[in-house]
Amino acid sequence: MNILILTGSAFGHSHTEAVADKINELIEKPEHTVDHLMLRTLDMPLFGQGKTDDVELLKRKAEDADAIIIGTPNYHTSYSGILKNALDHLSFDEFSMKPVALFCNSGGMRSTDPLTQLRMVIRGVHGMVIPNQISTTDNDFMKNEVGYYEINDDELIERISNMVDMLIDQAYKCIN
Numbered sequence: 001m002n003i004l005i006l007t008g009s010a011f012g013h014s015h016t017e018a019v020a021d022k023i024n025e026l027i028e029k030p031e032h033t034v035d036h037l038m039l040r041t042l043d044m045p046l047f048g049q050g051k052t053d054d055v056e057l058l059k060r061k062a063e064d065a066d067a068i069i070i071g072t073p074n075y076h077t078s079y080s081g082i083l084k085n086a087l088d089h090l091s092f093d094e095f096s097m098k099p100v101a102l103f104c105n106s107g108g109m110r111s112t113d114p115l116t117q118l119r120m121v122i123r124g125v126h127g128m129v130i131p132n133q134i135s136t137t138d139n140d141f142m143k144n145e146v147g148y149y150e151i152n153d154d155e156l157i158e159r160i161s162n163m164v165d166m167l168i169d170q171a172y173k174c175i176n
């Protein structure tokens with residue numbers, strides 16, 4: 001399986017990217033391949049304001065993926081603008097009937113609001129969002145010795161692993 005992770009944090013060393021790293025670690029290789037695009041690092045103009053090589057890269061990687069995992073920080077009880085802008089560059093071509101899994105991180109209370117809103121957006125491009133989802137808060141992480149966040153909770157890691165397994169199962173069903 002070819003799995004693409006998209007993350008929408010505005011800042012580096014983020015909690016959302018730490019979850020993406022954990023997901024990457026949990027996915028078995030070389031049976032599966034994983035690409036993680038940190039959208040903040042891409043040259044991604046506002047939709048309608050032109051195209052760049054990075055827009056093409058995003059479209060190609062999304063189209064080539066058998067499954068897509070999308071992670072976002074909670075910004076004002078929603079997903080980030082960086083992510084929305086990237087999704088506006090994508091459409092049915094990349095998402096139609098493709099399994100998608102979602103996760104988000106909130107600074108305050110644990111919240112699924114950003115995920116519920118993302119679920120609606122992905123339905124709009126005919127992606128198939130699986131029921132399992134992950135909602136973390138800053139309290140679920142600790143900083144390691146090099147200043148990166150790491151998940152600090154085995155039960156949460158188990159839940160992430162279950163979400164990934166369900167996504168891959170679904171992706172196999174879609175290609176068979």
Ligand SMILES: Cc1cc2nc3c(=O)[nH]c(=O)nc-3n(C[C@H](O)[C@H](O)[C@H](O)COP(=O)(O)O)c2cc1C
Binds near residue numbers: 010014138
């Ligand atoms: C513009 C903005 C809006 C935010 N709004 C919320 C919010 O509504 N609820 C919340 O719990 N945290 C909110 N936060 C805090 C972020 O969710 C928190 O900093 C989180 O750790 C960011 O995730 P990241 O490290 O993956 O980027 C907001 C942060 C920013 C920058």
